[in-house]
Amino acid sequence: MFRDQLNRTIHLPEAPKRIISLVPSQTELLYTLGLDEEVVGITKFCVHPESWFRSKTRVGGTKNVRMDVIRELSPDLIIANKEENTAEDVKALMEHYPVWVSNIQSLEDACEMITGIGAITRKTDAATQLADTVRQRFAALRPLPHPVPTAYFIWRDPWMAAGGDTFIHQMLQHCGLQNVFADIPRYPAIDEEQLAASGCRLVLLSSEPYPFKEKHIHEIQAILPDAHVMLVDGELFSWYGSRLLEAPAYFQTLISEISGIFDLPAVSQG
Secondary structure: OEEOOOOOEEOOOOOOOOEEEOOHHHHHHHHHOOOOOOEEEEOOOOOOOHHHHHHOEEOEOOOOEOHHHHHHHOOOEEEEEOOOOOHHHHHHHHOOOOEEEEOOOOHHHHHHHHHHHHHHOOOHHHHHHHHHHHHHHHHOOOOOOOOEEEEEEEEOOOOEEOOOOOHHHHHHHHHOEEEOOOOOOOOOEOOHHHHHOOOOOEEEEEOOOOOOOHHHHHHHHHHOOOOEEEEEOHHHHHOOOHHHHOHHHHHHHHHHHHHHHOOOOOOOOO
16 A cells, blocks of 8 residues: 555555656656666656657657557556646546656655655665655755845746746755745746846746747846846756756756856855
C-alpha cells in the first residue's frame, strides 16, 4: 500500500513492470533510478534522457493523453502530476490503472515525490540517497545577500509570469530573488503597464515552455529600460526530479553573475 501526494492510497502488491510516465521531469527520475526496462511509455515532451525520447513509445502530450496507446501498453503503474496533467485525463486513467500523482510546490515536496516514487517502484535506497543529495546541495547554496526584485517569464503573447504558489517561485527564493508577482497565483498574464509598475530590476526569460531567445530581451528592455534581462535554463528552475541535482550549481553561478551586475556585496559563505 502506497500513498501519493494527493494522499490517495495505491495498492501495488508487486514491483511494477510496465510503467508509463506522463511528466517529463519524473520520466528523467525513473531513468536515474534505473528503471529502463520497466518504463514502456512517455510523453512527447519527455526529452530526457534522449535515448528514451528516441526509443520509448509516446502516449501523447502531458495534457492530451492518448488513451488508446495507453490501453495497448497495458501499464501496471502510471506516474502523473496534478498540475501538468489534466484532472479529466487522470480521473479517467484511475478507473483502469494504478495512478501515482505528485503535487509539488516546494523543494521538500519534490524530495518527498522522489522517495515516494522510489518506494512504489521498489527503488527505495537509490531514491532516498538521491533526495538526501538534493537537500544537501540546496543547503549549501549561498543566496544573494540582498533580494533583487525579479520577474520570471514562461510565455509570450501573452506575457505570462511565475506567480507565488509555483515551484519556480520557490527556486527564485532559494536564489535570494524577490518575485515581484508573488501575490498573484499560478501563471498570470502580465500586461506592459503591470510590468512597468512592478518595481522589477531583473527579468528572467525561461528557455521553456516558451523558447525565449536574445531578440525577446529587447522587447522587455523597451518596457523596462532600467532593468537587466537574462535568458535562463527553464529546466533547472522547473524540473523537480533528478535534474534538481544540477540546479544548485547552476543557481550559484547565476547568483554570482547577478551579484556582479547589481554590484552587491560578496555572497556569504554561510
